[in-house]
Amino acid sequence: MAARGIETTVVTQTGSYFFELSNAKGWKTFGFDFSRRKNVLRISRGISELLERETPDLVHAHGARSALPVSLLPRAKRPAFAYTVHGFHFDQKGPGSRQFFKLVEKLCIGRADQIIVVGRADEAFAYREGLIDDPRRWSQVYNGVELPPGCIISQRPEFDVAFVGRLHPQKNPLVLPEILAAMKRPSARMLIxxxxELETSLRENCRSFGVESQVTMTGTKSRADALELMSRARIFVLPSLWEGVPVSVVEAMKMGLPVVASRIAGNQELIRHGETGLLADPLAPTEFAEHLSSLLDYPQLAQSLATRAASFASTTFSIDNQVTAHLRIYESAISQSRARRPR
Known part of the structure; x- marks a missing residue:
């Protein structure tokens, strides 16, 4: 953005990885506590005061947690507003909660001048749920993903399988020890x-399935450290129950790691089974185990999948493409916002 003459201010979770990174880069950065939904009115007031001071042409909110405080501002106090949906998570809620969080999404979508989804699966879901009233306000833009310089796979891997992600129910990490046990390879090593919140339960599963000595758990790492660790593996695995377009899979593809992931909408947008990776039922650990074993047994198959995946990811998920698309969307949002204002 800066290279194209756009001055950007970052508003994010105080003390987060992105907050620290943004400050280290010298970007203008402001922190709020987005971690509690009950803070939404307080955050809205803070953002309102910030917008009055900074007078931006546009505010771009990522996810409903940040879009809701912006949506609650009076139109007169809100500049042009773009909203990126990072997955429609209300679909994973119970019946009562699902309706409430769907209404929250509808509020954010209704107040935004432009809405962005990061994958075709989310766009199709929005149509099914009746969330798209005017297709001209909607765009699908893939996240640009770039690896740090020198991030290449090791020629002497320490691990056979790597998982990188939050230990959260969405990512389905508790199935990892069962997958490893089903591989029936006592010498296989898994990196997590x-x-x-599932870290304690995951350690217990490792013990109960008898694979504790085969698993290395590192805890939370910075992106650079996580990618460096990932590069020491032979295969990347992601058994998620639901996804938008998982960045970790794109990173693995660009790095040249073959991927075995769950057969769900977001992953199927990235992986063509047997061409750019392998897919398995997230509730079938034996299917994951069979795919992982086949890639370990047949290195040529693993290499061919990885090569095709790297070619696909390098052309589809570029920063330049994402920035170009966002600038076009910003111009549309600003024009729409100005047309709304009284003359």
Whole structure:
């Protein structure tokens, strides 16, 4: 953005990885506590005051947690508003909660001048749920993903399988020890990078399935450290129950790691089974185990999948493409916002 003459201000979770990174880069950065939904009115007031001081042409909110405080601002106090949906998570809620969180999404979508989805599966879901009233306000833009310089796979891997992600029910990490046990390879090593509320349960599963000595758990790591650890593996695995377009899979593809992932909408947008990776039922650990074993047994198959995946990811998920698309969307949002204002 800066290279194209766009001055950007970052508003994010105080103390988060992105907050620290943004400050280190010297970007203008402001922190709020987005971690609690009950703070939404307080955050809205803070953002309102910030917008009055900074007078931006546009505010771009990522996810409903940040879009809701912006949506609650009076139109007169809100500049042009773009909203990126990072997955429609209300679909994973119970019946009562599902309706409430769907209404929250509808509010954010209704107040935004432009809405962005990061994958075709989310766009199709929005149509099914009746969330798209005016297709001209909607765009699908893939996230640009670039690896740090020198991030290449190791020629002497330490691990056979790597998982990188939050230890959260969405990512389905508790199935990992069962997958490893089903592989029936006592010498196989699995790397698990990430932290979260399921860490204790995951350690217990490793013990109960008898694979504790085969698993290395690192806890939460920075992106650079996580990618460096990922590069020491032979295969990347992601058994998620639901996804938008998982960045970790794109990173693995660009790095040249073959991927075995769950057969769900977001992953199927990235992986053509047997061409750019392998897919398995997230509730069938034996199917995951069979795919992982086949890639370990047949390195040529693993290499051919990885090569095709890297070619696909390098052309589809570029930063330049994402920035170009966003600038076009910003111009549309600003024009729509100005047309709304009283003359």
């Amino acid at each position: 990078v990430g932290g979260g």
